[in-house]
Amino acid sequence: xxxxxxxxxxxSAAAFLSWLALGWGIQGSSVATRIAxxxxxxxxxxxxxxxLASGELHPHLWIGAGVVLGITLLLxxxxxxxxxxxxxxLDLAHSLERRVRRLMHRHVxxxxxxxxxxxxxxxxxxxxxxxxxxxxxxxxxxxIHAIGRGIxxxxxxxxxxVALLLVVxxxxxxxxxxxxxxLGGLYGWVGKHGLLRVRIDPERAGQIRCxxxxxxxxxxxxxxxxxxxxxxTSVVDEGCMRCGACTEVCPRGVLHxxxxxxxxxxxx
Amino acid sequence: xxxxxxxxxxxxxxxxxxxLAAVGLGxxxxxxxxxxxxxxxxxxxxxxxxxxxxxxxxxxxxxxxxEACPVxxxxxxxxxxxxxxxxxxxxxxxxxxxxxxxxxxxxCTAVCPSTALSAPASRRxxxxxxxxxxxxxxxxxxxxxxxxxxxxxxxxxxxxxxxERTRPSxxxxxxxxxxxxxxxxxxxxxxIQVTPAS
Ligand code: SF4
Ligand code: SF4
Ligand code: SF4
Ligand code: SF4
Ligand code: SF4
Numbered sequence: 277x278x279x280x281x282x283x284x285x286x287x288s289a290a291a292f293l294s295w296l297a298l299g300w301g302i303q304g305s306s307v308a309t310r311i312a313x314x315x316x317x318x319x320x321x322x323x324x325x326x327x328l329a330s331g332e333l334h335p336h337l338w339i340g341a342g343v344v345l346g347i348t349l350l351l352x353x354x355x356x357x358x359x360x361x362x363x364x365x366l367d368l369a370h371s372l373e374r375r376v377r378r379l380m381h382r383h384v385x386x387x388x389x390x391x392x393x394x395x396x397x398x399x400x401x402x403x404x405x406x407x408x409x410x411x412x413x414x415x416x417x418x419x420i421h422a423i424g425r426g427i428x429x430x431x432x433x434x435x436x437x438v439a440l441l442l443v444v445x446x447x448x449x450x451x452x453x454x455x456x457x458x459l460g461g462l463y464g465w466v467g468k469h470g471l472l473r474v475r476i477d478p479e480r481a482g483q484i485r486c487x488x489x490x491x492x493x494x495x496x497x498x499x500x501x502x503x504x505x506x507x508x509t510s511v512v513d514e515g516c517m518r519c520g521a522c523t524e525v526c527p528r529g530v531l532h533x534x535x536x537x538x539x540x541x542x543x544x
Numbered sequence: 545x546x547x548x549x550x551x552x553x554x555x556x557x558x559x560x561x562x563x564l565a566a567v568g569l570g571x572x573x574x575x576x577x578x579x580x581x582x583x584x585x586x587x588x589x590x591x592x593x594x595x596x597x598x599x600x601x602x603x604x605x606x607x608x609x610x611e612a613c614p615v616x617x618x619x620x621x622x623x624x625x626x627x628x629x630x631x632x633x634x635x636x637x638x639x640x641x642x643x644x645x646x647x648x649x650x651x652c653t654a655v656c657p658s659t660a661l662s663a664p665a666s667r668r669x670x671x672x673x674x675x676x677x678x679x680x681x682x683x684x685x686x687x688x689x690x691x692x693x694x695x696x697x698x699x700x701x702x703x704x705x706x707x708e709r710t711r712p713s714x715x716x717x718x719x720x721x722x723x724x725x726x727x728x729x730x731x732x733x734x735x736i737q738v739t740p741a742s
Contacts, residue, residue: 299611307606308657318657322604326658329601337604337658396561397568404572409579410601416629421605425630429607432630433623 281520281533285357289364297427306361306424307415308340316340319421320348320466321402321459325412328403345466352470353463356453356517361423362438363453363460367519369442370449370494386487387496390454393514395461402458414458450494454515464514474511474523475534476504489522489531497522504530589625589633590723590740592618592641592652593670594662599742603660605630609652617641618652632661634672636723637734643667643698643722668699673721673738675703675714681735684711693736696728712736 295302296309303310308318318340327333347354356363377384402414415421419441422434441452453460481504489499495515497503499522503511511522523531592609596602609632610618617639618632625631632652634641644650650670653663664670683690694712697704703719704712714736723738 303611303655304606304608304657307604308608310608310655310657313655316657318604318606322606326602326604330596330598332602332659334602334659340657393561393564397564400565400568401572404569404574405576405579406572408573408576410598411576411579411627412601412604415605416627425605425607428611429620429630 279520279524281524285520286364286367288358289360292359293361293364293424293427296424299428305428306359306421317344319415319459320345321399321462322412322415324403324462325406325414328407329410329412348463348467348470350470351467351472352516352518353460353467354470354472354518355463356460357519360420361427362420362441363517365423365438366441366445366450366453367494369445373446373449384491386490386498387449387494389496389498390448390451390515394455395457395464398456399458399461399465418459419452420457420459453517454495460517464516468514469512470518471535472518472533473516474499474503474518474520474531475536476509476511477530477532478507478509480528480530481505481507483530484528486527488525488527492521492525494519494521499531588740588742589621589628589631590636590673590721590738591742592632592634592661593643593650593672593720594653594664595672595742596660596662597742599660600627600631602658603631604658606657607632608655608657609661612651612655613641614644614647614651615639615642634723636726636738638727640723640727641672642724643670643720645698668718668720670720670722671741672723673740674716675719675721675723675725675736675738677712677714678735678737679711681731681733682712683730683735684709685735690730692728692730693725696724698722698724 296305301312303313306319307322308316310316316339318337320341323337323341326337374384405413417434417437419434419437422432422438426432426435444451485500487500490501493499495517497511497513497516499511518533520533523533591599607620610620617634619635620630621628621633623629650663653661679685689710691710694700694704694706699718703715704725705715706712721738721741725736726734726738729736
């Protein structure tokens with residue numbers, strides 16, 4: 277089965293990065309962009325940090341951040357899979373690592389479940405620091421912006437952090453996205469109930485128990501064990517990055533990414 | 545085995561979440577207090593027009609202003625700038641702010657998504673800093689006819705006045721601090737410098 281969702285996702289994130297680099301009709305970086313010199317899109321974590329650091333709300337700033345938060349609330353943490361430059365890099369590294377492991381006939385099993393709750397801790401840490409220090413620290417050291425701003429301005433020190441993450445990746449896949457990223461934590465929390473999520477066809481669930489979805493999930497979510505067999509009709513999980521990997525490996529069409537309840541492709 | 549049938553949701557219970565958030569806030573706020581006391585205003589830089597007093601707190605470090613500047617006056621500060629890292633600075637000797645001459649708005653203030661840069665009521669209201677002349681170096685003050693800064697200044701005769709011996713002096717109430725004079729000065733090291741506002 278062609279992993280259409282994954283291809284579209286990666287193409288979108290790569291296109292976003294190239295667009296930023298080229299700057300045709302777009303200005304700014306992954307922190308804040310302006311499209312056609314009018315539409316603002318602002319990183320909501322940057323907006324939160326700056327509001328806390330300066331002790332002012334800056335309504336102007338929240339227009340751009342509000343748009344992003346609104347999309348996240350409605351659809352889910354779409355930034356993670358579809359735009360985030362670091363997410364793209366780690367995603368590619370992760371699939372490369374799995375491919376190599378398979379080639380070496382190493383066992384590829386279910387990822388250890390890292391509690392997504394630790395991202396709440398890093399998020400709170402970053403916000404607490406901003407409030408008392410008066411510095412939006414994460415905007416200085418963010419490895420996400422190291423790429424998304426570095427490509428615009430030429431260089432960014434936090435690229436060192438990106439290199440470090442790539443090494444750590446070999447030992448604990450997607451550990452940054454799953455357990456550390458404060459931005460992902462914010463998006464995961466806001467977008468948890470977003471409509472675009474993994475939908476489970478209850479009629480087909482449980483027919484075969486291959487657990488391929490559980491193995492495929494980079495977040496270590498037990499899609500089959502916890503959700504499908506539990507009778508859930510969708511995956512509502514703060515750690516789900518909407519990457520679609522689980523839906524693409526399912527041999528029976530139990531899972532698909534969708535906005536509403538599972539379609540029944542096989543009536544009667 | 546526990547299932548999620550009833551709640552359809554996995555993840556920590558709210559109380560656990562609150563606890564984690566509280567721990568994070570506590571550590572973050574504690575560390576932040578130390579930094580604030582350690583003096584967060586690391587260095588003064590010439591900023592683009594309309595810079596907020598609390599600049600380090602309000603700037604997102606997005607780089608929009610630098611990209612928007614038509615004369616490439618804005619450079620994002622490097623690591624050496626410490627807490628000012630990735631904030632916009634202007635090296636007037638290299639490339640001064642031309643106050644967006646020929647544009648109907650100051651581009652950097654127009655694109656800034658924050659209130660780090662906000663448009664002043666008019667160009668004359670810009671206060672990036674104040675120019676100061678080193679009379680021990682300035683050619684005019686050494687007796688040579690020069691007027692390079694005076695010619696370059698957007699407000700000649702107002703921000704920069706010439707005396708009867710064509711020696712320039714800065715009228716601090718009018719000078720906008722753009723640094724065009726700094727760029728124009730003929731001496732090897734500029735004899736006129738802008739002291740940044742913040
Ligand atoms: S968790 Fe963070 S780094 Fe990972 S994709 Fe989301 S925003 Fe990007
Ligand atoms: S549950 Fe599916 S869509 Fe969500 S992170 Fe895991 S594999 Fe990706
Ligand atoms: S006012 Fe114009 S010329 Fe001056 S720094 Fe801003 S964008 Fe550049
Ligand atoms: S546009 Fe504003 S927020 Fe962005 S880097 Fe410049 S001053 Fe900072
Ligand atoms: S004196 Fe120098 S800094 Fe002041 S307005 Fe004139 S050119 Fe600009």
